[in-house]
Amino acid sequence: MKKADLIIRNANQLLTIKSECPKTGIEMQNLGIIQNGAVAILGEEIAGVDTTKEITENFISENIIDASGKVVMPGFVDPHTHPIFVKTRENEFEMRILGRTYKEISQSGGGIRSSINDVRKASKEELVELGLKRITKMLEMGTTTIEAKSGYGLSTASEIKMLEAISELNKISEMDIIPTFLGAHEFPEEYKDNQEEYIKILIDEMLPEVKKRNLAKYCDIFCEKHVFNVEQSRRILSEAKKLGFKIRMHADELEPIGGAELAAEIGAVTADHLVAVSDKGIKKMKEAGVIPILLPATTFSLGLKKYAPARKMIDAGLPIVLATDFNPGSSHCDSMQTVISLACTEMGLLPSGAITASTLNAAYSLELGNKIGSIQTGKQADILIMDMPSYKYLPYHLGSNCVDMVIKKGRVVFNNSQR
Ligand code: NIG
Ligand code: FE
Secondary structure (H helix, E strand, O other), X not given: OEEOOEEEEEXXXXXXXXXXXXXXXXXXXXXXXXXXXXXXXXXXXXXXEEEHHHHHHHXXXXXXXXXXXXEEEEOEEEEEEOOOOOOOOHHHHHHHHOOOOHHHHHHOOOOHHHHHHHXXXXXXXXXXXXXXXXXXXXXXXXXXXXXXXXXOOOOHHHHHHHHHHHHHHHHHOOOEEEEEEEEEOOOOHHHOOOHHHHHHHHHHHHHHHHHXXXXXXXXXXXXXXXXXXXXXXXXXXXXXXXXXXXXXXXXXXXOOOOHHHHHHHHOOOEEEEOOOXXXXXXXXXXXXXXXXXXXXXXXXXXXXXXXXXXXXXXXXXXXXXXXXOOOOXXXXXXXXXXXXXXXXXXXXXXXXXXXXXXXXXXXXXXXXXXXXXXXXXXXXXXXXXXXXXXXXXXXXXXXXXXXXEEEEOOEEEEEHHHO
């Protein structure tokens, strides 16, 4: 008999999503389900995964959680968020309903630029306090790892302040947070007519400083016709690569300008959004091994009817990933459960495929697939107990938090029934 610190047993369905690589094609629908499943946890790790009968015969523990009638699954991984900002921008949401577009709003003083002043003025402590509230809510909705971007400071000092706030949040919250530098999110007001000067600051000052302080694993860019064009993006990302940053990209969100093709050329880890991606871009991404991250809550929140061509990318053999894009402008959505619902109804993913895209594949998109994203022996014990009879219920119950319990690194960090 082996000793465990915690055993979760009698799960109606235990979704292991077991795999040694990201899932593609039909394999995305294979959730590795164990009926009447159980998990044994020792310290921060998973020590055993099997039927309740097998686990009960092999492990003993003083801590037992009964998951009868429920689904047990890996924590959600949200690999594209912008959670550090000061004010929300609900006025823009209303303006879009009245017919203005995201691009029009951002070119007339709203958009990313309107979030800059407050972030520049805020102290690091304020950013941490605001960020902690948001991240705690995400955790309670089952997200156990996020990627978080800077990009609302757009000066060396304020971008560093944002990244330091992200680093502090990683230390003080239960959430694992992977930091991304997004100094190329927009041209700040003072450089809007002198783009070359801002690019020079990005390359000569910001990137080396962020690297020196080891504040970000990834460098991202908003590559779009009205923001950083392909040529500017290529220059900035090449410099970032030389310094040792891995690359993520906001690519082909609004117009097909060759963002996905650039992601492939530069060897980016991910290309995100891709609503307007070209067939050539899909082909190049497949050849280069770029992972597509799709953000249906953004399309929904922008009130657009055309979603990223998810089925086409699945048919091309790409390992689809989902994320919230949580931010104050284009997607004020912090729930991976909602994203999964939208991915099913608006992009034609099956519930099983959408769950794989939000766990295992999302973990691989952060290069953490060997540690999180599935329930396998030796992996970190980031586990959800969901108040639902089967995984198919997850996208069906739209807009509700169906999480019963969140277990992070082997510890219960949220218990809905004890609220
Ligand atoms: O991913 N596209 C760029 N960045 C965000 C929007 C941020 C904002 O509007 O504040 C996005 O949609
Ligand atoms: Fe984004």
